[in-house]
Amino acid sequence: xxxxxxxxxxxxxxxxxxxxxxxxxxxxxxxxxxxxxxxxxxxxxxxxxxxxxxxxxxxxxxxxxxxxxxxxxxxxxxxxxxxxxxxxxxxxxxxxxxxxxxxxxxxxxxxxxxx
Numbered sequence: 001x002x003x004x005x006x007x008x009x010x011x012x013x014x015x016x017x018x019x020x021x022x023x024x025x026x027x028x029x030x031x032x033x034x035x036x037x038x039x040x041x042x043x044x045x046x047x048x049x050x051x052x053x054x055x056x057x058x059x060x061x062x063x064x065x066x067x068x069x070x071x072x073x074x075x076x077x078x079x080x081x082x083x084x085x086x087x088x089x090x091x092x093x094x095x096x097x098x099x100x101x102x103x104x105x106x107x108x109x110x111x112x113x114x115x
Contacts, residue, residue: 002057003032004040006047009058012067019086024053024112029068030060030081035098039081042101046108053112085111 001008009015009027018025028043030036043055058065060080068074071091074082079097085107086092092111095103 002059004057005044006040007056009056010064012064015067018056019089022054023088025086026053026055027058028081028083029058029065035079036081039083039099042104050108053108087111
C-alpha cells in the first residue's frame, strides 16, 4: 500500500467498483518515487476543490495494477505514474510521468465539470 493520504485501491474488484460507483474518478497508479510523489501531493491538495471527483491511488507493483497497465489508453506509457481519469465508467484521459498542478487542474476542469 502506498504511503499517501489518498484512498487506496488494492484489487481489480475495488477498481471496478470505484469506477462503476462514481461519476468522476482519478486513479494514480505508481510507486513512492520522485515522479509519483508530486502527483499524489497534487491530488491531495486538489481534493477539496473537486468534491465531485474521487481521488485514489494504486500501487503499480501489485497484480491488480495490471487492470491499469493494460488499458489501451496506457499502451505506450513508459514512465510512472500512470494516471487515469474515468467519467461514467469510461476512460476519458490518461497521462504518464510527472504532471504539474496546472496540468492536472486543466484535465479535471475539462473532463469533470461539476455536476
